[in-house]
Amino acid sequence: MSFGIIEKFLVSGLALILAYLTWVWGGLRLAWLPPSVWASGILLIIVLASSLVPLRVTVARSRFWWRDPFFYFGLLFLGYLVIQWWNAGRVLYFDVGFMEWRYSPPLHPAWPSAFSRPEAAQMLYWFFPAWVLGLTVRSSAIRGRALIGLLQGLVYSAGLLALFGVIQFLTRTKYQYWVAPSGEGFFASFGYTNHAAAFFVLMGALAAGLLFREIFNREGKHPFRTTALAASLLLCLVGANFSLSRAGVILAWALAGFVALYGLYRGWRKLHGAGRINLAAATVAVFCIFYFAVAGFGSKDITREFTARKPSHHLLFPVLDNLDLSFGGRAKLDQIAWQMWQDHKLLGVGGWGYRYLLFFYLPHEEWKEYVQSPGKANVHCDSLQFLAEFGIVGFGLMLAMFVTLITSLFRRRFTEPKHAQGARVRGHANRRDPLWILGIIGLLLVVIFSLIDLPFRCPAILCTWVVILAALPNVTEARFSTNKNK
Numbered sequence: 116m117s118f119g120i121i122e123k124f125l126v127s128g129l130a131l132i133l134a135y136l137t138w139v140w141g142g143l144r145l146a147w148l149p150p151s152v153w154a155s156g157i158l159l160i161i162v163l164a165s166s167l168v169p170l171r172v173t174v175a176r177s178r179f180w181w182r183d184p185f186f187y188f189g190l191l192f193l194g195y196l197v198i199q200w201w202n203a204g205r206v207l208y209f210d211v212g213f214m215e216w217r218y219s220p221p222l223h224p225a226w227p228s229a230f231s232r233p234e235a236a237q238m239l240y241w242f243f244p245a246w247v248l249g250l251t252v253r254s255s256a257i258r259g260r261a262l263i264g265l266l267q268g269l270v271y272s273a274g275l276l277a278l279f280g281v282i283q284f285l286t287r288t289k290y291q292y293w294v295a296p297s298g299e300g301f302f303a304s305f306g307y308t309n310h311a312a313a314f315f316v317l318m319g320a321l322a323a324g325l326l327f328r329e330i331f332n333r334e335g336k337h338p339f340r341t342t343a344l345a346a347s348l349l350l351c352l353v354g355a356n357f358s359l360s361r362a363g364v365i366l367a368w369a370l371a372g373f374v375a376l377y378g379l380y381r382g383w384r385k386l387h388g389a390g391r392i393n394l395a396a397a398t399v400a401v402f403c404i405f406y407f408a409v410a411g412f413g414s415k416d417i418t419r420e421f422t423a424r425k426p427s428h429h430l431l432f433p434v435l436d437n438l439d440l441s442f443g444g445r446a447k448l449d450q451i452a453w454q455m456w457q458d459h460k461l462l463g464v465g466g467w468g469y470r471y472l473l474f475f476y477l478p479h480e481e482w483k484e485y486v487q488s489p490g491k492a493n494v495h496c497d498s499l500q501f502l503a504e505f506g507i508v509g510f511g512l513m514l515a516m517f518v519t520l521i522t523s524l525f526r527r528r529f530t531e532p533k534h535a536q537g538a539r540v541r542g543h544a545n546r547r548d549p550l551w552i553l554g555i556i557g558l559l560l561v562v563i564f565s566l567i568d569l570p571f572r573c574p575a576i577l578c579t580w581v582v583i584l585a586a587l588p589n590v591t592e593a594r595f596s597t598n599k600n601k
Contacts, residue, residue, distance in 0.1 A: 121165050121256050126265050128158040129251055132244060133579060134272055137314070141305040142574030145233075148240040151574070155247040162247070165256040179255050185519040185585075189246035192512035195227055195505070196238045199465050203229035207471075218471065227509065229465025238466035241574050242513075245581045249520065252585040259589040266586060267325060267340070269579065273318035274347030276303050277354030280311065284357045285412060302358040305573070312355045312363020313561050313570035314579070316370060319351035320557025321583060323374045327549035330378075330394070331385050345397075348374070349405055356409045359416055362567060366560050373556065375402055381549065444485065445495045445567060451476045452499040456506070463506030469494060497565040497572060520581070523588045524555070551591040558584055 132154050136142035142151070166179055180186050205218045205228070221228035229235035252262065280303030283293070291301045305311035326344040329337065355367035375398050382394040409417070454476055455464060464472055470492040477485055485491050494500040502510045545551060561570050561580055570576045 121161065122258065122261055124161055125158065125165070125251050125254065125257055126261050128154065128161070129248060129265055129582065130268055132158070132248065133269060133575075133582065136244070136575040136578055137272065137276060138304050141307075141310055141314075141576075142578075143306055143310070145237055145240070148237075148574065151244050152240055155244040158251055159247045162251050162254050162256070165254060180250060180253075183250070183253055183519075185246075185253060185516060186250055188512055188515040188519060189242075189250065192509065192516060193239065193243060193246060195509045195512055196235070196242065196466070199227045199229045199509075200232055200235035200239065202226050203232040203235045203465065205230045205471075227462045227465070227506070230468050230471045234467040235465060241572070241577060244574065245578045246516070248578050249516075249581045249585045252582055252589075253523075257589075259592060262586045262590050263325075266321060266583070266590065267344070269582075270318060270322045270325060270347045270351075271343060273315065274322070274343075274350040277315055277347075277350040279303055280354050281350070281357055281412075300359070303354065305358075305575075307573070308358045309360045309363065309564075309568045310570060310573040310576060311358040312360035312366070313564045313568070314573075314576050315351040315355040315358065316363060316366045316564070317557045317561050317576070317580065317583070319348055319355065319367065319370055320374075320553045320560065321550075322348035322351055323370075323378075324548075324550035324553030324557075327378055327381065327553070331381065331549065345401060349401060349408075352405055353408050356417060357413050359413075362564060364417055366564065370556070370560065371402065371405060374553070377549075377552070444491075447485065448491065448494045449496050449499055452494040452496065452503045456499070456503040459503070459506060461506050461508060463502070463504045463509055466504055467492075468504050469500055493569050493572065495568050497569050500569070500572075517584075520584045523585075524551075526588075545591050548591040551587060554583060554587045554591075 132151050135154075136151055139147050142148065162180060166181070202221050202223050205221055207216060207218055209215070210217045218230070251257070283291075283303065286293075289296060291297045291306060292304075297306060299306070300308050302308050302311035305314065322344055326341065326348055329341050329344060352367050352371055355363045378398055379395060383391055386394055451473060452469060455469065455472060473485065473491065474482055494503070501513060505513065558580060561576065564570050571580070
């Protein structure tokens with residue numbers, strides 16, 4: 116099998132898995148997750164086997180999977196989750212001696228454990244595909260040009276999904292996909308509106324980076340691609356607003372403002388004469404379309420989301436009296452998660468274990484507000500929930516995976532062409548590339564979102580976030596030759 120065929124297989128697999136997770140319930144329905152896991156398993160086999168194929172292109176030695184720390188940290192983390200799943204099974208019982216409710220210990224108390232095997236398996240359904248997709252993107256069998264095509268495809272898909280969500284929004288349907296009833300609110304394929312907002316903010320930033328790279332490309336522009344990227348950017352920003360997530364609305368407008376200012380700043384330095392005027396006119400036109408689309412079709416709904424049911428009095432800023440900027444008891448949930456981790460520091464309480472122990476940390480009179488009300492099975496702070504559920508060991512391994520990807524954004528790599536005589540090529544991320552800058556902005560916005568919500572507990576967002584982070588070093592790499600003998 117030739118290198119080109121392997122590359123096509125891998126990129127197609129990446130695109131199909133991400134499209135499936137994104138379009139089919141946002142990856143949130145457990146019964147629909149196995150196909151993505153099976154496909155990821157097949158993709159992993161191809162990635163591992165691709166190292167046996169002689170490569171006729173220049174690649175960094177560090178990009179072979181057996182030299183990639185991401186491979187080993189991910190494998191150890193997944194092994195940790197497997198142990199939690201294997202050692203799961205704890206039963207709630209009433210201890211008549213102490214006259215209180217307790218959970219039975221796991222079969223092996225000194226090992227990582229969880230409460231329910233199906234729920235512990237869900238952690239594997241989330242993180243196994245994310246690990247495989249990240250490893251595939253970092254594989255030596257995929258070149259930067261193919262990754263650019265993949266990212267563009269993801270942006271177009273996100274734009275179409277946002278358009279689908281806008282159509283659903285305008286029809287005022289209460290049924291997701293017009294077939295499945297949803298009483299808690301949804302947008303597009305996401306059954307939780309904050310997930311939709313986080314996803315479209317991320318993809319909007321990526322669309323902006325690809326758009327500016329296309330506009331400022333000196334080798335020639337493609338009008339159709341420029342138009343498609345601009346339309347996708349606009350649709351993603353509109354989708355983030357129409358999700359009716361307060362955090363999503365705020366972050367979408369912050370991103371829109373940054374994109375407009377950044378585009379004008381870079382364009383003014385790179386373009387001259389008519390080019391500057393055209394860029395300014397296009398920026399104003401797109402921004403106005405965005406504003407009037409949101410204001411014209413969603414202003415009442417967005418205003419309703421920001422209107423406080425119980426107005427409060429602000430001495431310094433009276434204008435905020437009628438604004439709902441509350442966090443829905445999230446501070447209390449954060450406090451409980453921190454205390455839960457303090458009690459289970461090393462190994463945590465297992466995947467989804469937080470919701471089983473929540474009532475132990477609350478007085479009985481607060482059970483109705485926190486334990487029995489919907490939406491309190493999660494901390495709404497991803498880092499604290501993963502810390503409480505995985506402990507120092509599991510959370511540390513998961514963090515090591517992500518740190519490996521982050522450090523790749525700033526690390527220089529060396530490649531040695533087969534036919535080069537003493538020469539080598541040094542590559543590093545081009546930090547002036549709009550895709551590098553706006554890609555990181557999008558990734559950071561999701562991280563900020565995760566401090567007050569749970570985007571990383573959505574497989575579609577988790578996998579897309581990992582793929583973008585893993586791809587950025589390759590697609591923004593600047594190369595120049597050096598000589599070994601210098």
